[in-house]
Amino acid sequence: MVEERAALRAAVRGLLGGQIAAEGGWTRLCKEIGVGGLTVPEECGGSGATLGEAAVVLEEFGRVLSPAPMLGTVPAVHALLGSGDDDARARLLPAICAGETVVAVAWQGSGAVSEDGLVSGVFPDVPAADVVLVVVDGALYEVDTGIEVAATLDLTRQLGTLRLHGVPGRRLDGPAPELRDIACAALAAEQLGTAERALELTVAYVQERHQFGRPIGSFQVLQHRLAEAYVRVQAARSAAEAAVQAVADGAAEAPLLAAAAKVTCSETVRAVAAEMVQMHGGIAITWEHDAHRYLRRAWVTAQMFGTPESHVARLTPMLLSTAD
Known part of the structure; x- marks a missing residue:
C-alpha cells in the first residue's frame, strides 16, 4: 500500500510538474493516471481505490494550487455511490472516470433552499461542472443549470453558488448520503x-x-x-x-x-x-x-x-x- 501510494504521488507530481494546462489537463490526468475514478469501483470503470489514494492526489494538487476539479469529484462520486440510483451510476460514473464529465456537489448546512432558490455556500468546481449534485432536504438532485460564478480572493480556482428557482432537476433514487x-x-x-x-x-x-x-x-x-x-x-x-x-x-x-x-x-x-x-x-x-x-x-x-x-x-x- 505504501509503495503504491508513493508511485501514485510520483506519477501525479510528474505530470503536474510538466505544467499541464487547466484546459485538457484534467482529462489527461484521468486517462493516464485515473485520478477521476480512483474511488469508483472497477465494475463502474474506476480503480476501486480508497479515499486514502484520493488524498494523495489532493495533496499534490494542493501543492501547486491546481484548478483541477478533484475536490469536487471526490464527494460527488461518494454521493453517486451512496445514492442507490443504478441509472445515474451507469450514466455518469464511466464519463467521470474518463474525465469527460466534470461533476461537483453543493448543499446547504440546514438542508433547505432559500425562497429564491439559492443554495448558499462556497462550492469548489461548480462553475466548471457539467453536472452538479445538489442535496436538498435529505434528497439528492442532479442539475446542470443555474450555476453562478462566485467572486473570491482565490484566483487559481473558480467557485460558485447555485440558483435553483425554476431550474429543472432529476431526483436520484434513495436518500442523499452524508457528505x-x-x-x-x-x-x-x-x-x-x-x-x-x-x-x-x-x-x-x-x-x-x-x-x-x-x-x-x-x-x-x-x-x-x-x-x-x-x-x-x-x-x-x-x-x-x-x-x-x-x-x-x-x-x-x-x-x-x-x-x-x-x-x-x-x-x-x-x-x-x-x-x-x-x-x-x-x-x-x-x-x-x-x-x-x-x-x-x-x-x-x-x-x-x-x-x-x-x-x-x-x-x-x-x-x-x-x-x-
Missing part, C-alpha cells in the same frame, strides 16, 4: 499539500536571500518561526491522515476527526502562507511571485464546508459526550 465528513477530509488533504509546499518554498528562499552578508535563514528569529511552521504542518498531516482513514473506514469517530482536521488544516495553511508572505518580503505581493496566491488559496479554503469556528462549535458537544 460533510468526506468533503472536510478531502479538503484537509489538499490544505496539507498547500501548507507543506508553502513551507518548502519559504525555507528555500531564506537560504538564498542575504542580508548583512549572510542568509536571512541564519537569523534565529526566522529559525524559530520556521520551526513553529514545521510543527504546525506535521500536526496537520497527522490530523488529515487520521480523518481520511476514519472516513474511509466508516469509523464511528469519523465526524469528530473530520471536524478536527478541518480546523487544524485550515489554521495551519493560513499561518504558514502568512509566514511565506512575510519572509519573502516585498516580492511576495507582486504578480510575478506565487506567495500571495498561496495566501489567497489558504484563506478561501478555510471557509469551505464550514468555517473553522463552526467546526469548533461542532466538536464541542462531541468531545463532551466522549468525556462522559
